[in-house]
Amino acid sequence: MAEIIKLDTIIPDACSGLRLDQALAQLFPDFSRGQLSKWIKSGDVLLNNSQPKPRDKVNSGDSVLIEAELAVQDNNWQAEQISLNIIYEDEQVLILNKPAGMVVHPGAGNQDGTLVNALLAHAPGLTHIPRAGIVHRIDKNTTGLLMVAKTLPAHNSLINQLQERSVLREYQAIITGVLTAGGTVNEPIGRHHIDRKRMAVSDSGKPSITHYRVEKRFRAHTHIRCKLETGRTHQIRVHMAHIRHPLVGDPVYGGRFKMPKGLTDSARDALTGFRRQALHAGLLGFIHPKSGEMVSWQVPIPDDMQTLITTLDNDNQASEQDHQL
Structure with a gap:
């Protein structure tokens, strides 16, 4: 069943002289200007009890009634x-x-x-x-x-x-190579010039910013946290591959798989068996649309990533013990 909405208001002084569609976009920001224009054209909006056009000018004190059906x-x-x-x-x-x-x-x-x-x-x-x-x-x-x-x-x-860019989004990832410190990748991302299913750092792409920090270093890998300032397709995967630290298990941006030397059998098996990009959206926060308060949620990394981290950590400890002998 279609949902019917009913809205009514009086045009304030601040909107006097504007086109009707412009005024309604300011007064009802929960709806796009395009949607409001469609309702005006379809006769779902009355201005002073008459059917107006989107370009009609409004004056202070004019009455507006919207009674429309939300389309499926x-x-x-x-x-x-x-x-x-x-x-x-x-x-x-x-x-x-x-x-x-x-x-x-x-x-x-x-x-x-x-x-x-x-x-x-x-x-x-x-x-x-x-x-x-x-x-x-x-x-x-x-x-x-x-x-x-x-x-x-x-x-x-x-x-x-x-x-x-006010939504808080933090990811956890396991990348190849050992990072010495955190940093920021500020490189535009767009469609790959040959493979249109992939994304790539490109001068013609959209601005893209990823902040990252080190959580834990292993013998040949690093557990990191990434905070997104923008939200482009495959952003973290593309940015980390761009700085030559692709995500473990990434089938698209990981490049040719190379097994680091000296790993324990358990670590080798864990890396070989990890069949997806090691990426988890663990923290999300935003201003609640109704309360206006900041809300956020966290969820722990899934079992497969936790197992990989534990195995790499054990391998790292084994390496440190070998150096002490």
Whole structure:
């Protein structure tokens, strides 16, 4: 069933003289100007009890009434009963911990079994929200926290916070090579000039900034935390590969696999058997769309990454003991 919204207001002095669509965009920031213009053109907006045009000028004291139907998003996504690891949920937002192997959006070759299919079964109202409420994504084989907007106002709020770079997103990763210190990669990212399915550092790309710090050093690898200032596709994977420290297990940006010399058998087996990029979205925070307060969540790294870290740590200790002999 379609959802009907009803909004009414009086044009304030500050909006006097503006076009109607401009004034409504200021007065109702929870909705895009394009959406408001569509409602005006379809007769869902009354200005002083008459049907206006988007370009009509408004004056202080004019009355505006919006009574419109929230359209179901134009797609063929189907709801599926798939278990979700929900960390938090209220009327505005939903926070979940995505497992490795789950695709976020349906697409070619992945029409079902995705996070969107699961969300539509859990909260059918998401059919009215763009992209089923998902405002950012993580890769299929990356684990961790995702935020979902359950209402249009929440959706616009989270989108705006992402654009303003105020959303807190921290990832944990295991990279090849030993870093001596943390740092920042500030390099634009765009589509690869040959392989359009890949991303790459490119002068024609969009600004991309990743801050990283060392969590733990091993014999030939490093456990790091990455804080995103921007959110480009594959950003951490591309940036770390660019500075020649690709993520362990990355099938796209990891390059040719080279086993470091001197590792214990356990460490060699753990690295050989790790079949995905070692990346986990462990911390997420933003301003709650309704309360206006900062909220955040943390989830521990998954078992496969923890096992890899423990094994590399044991290998590191074995190496230190060998040097002491």
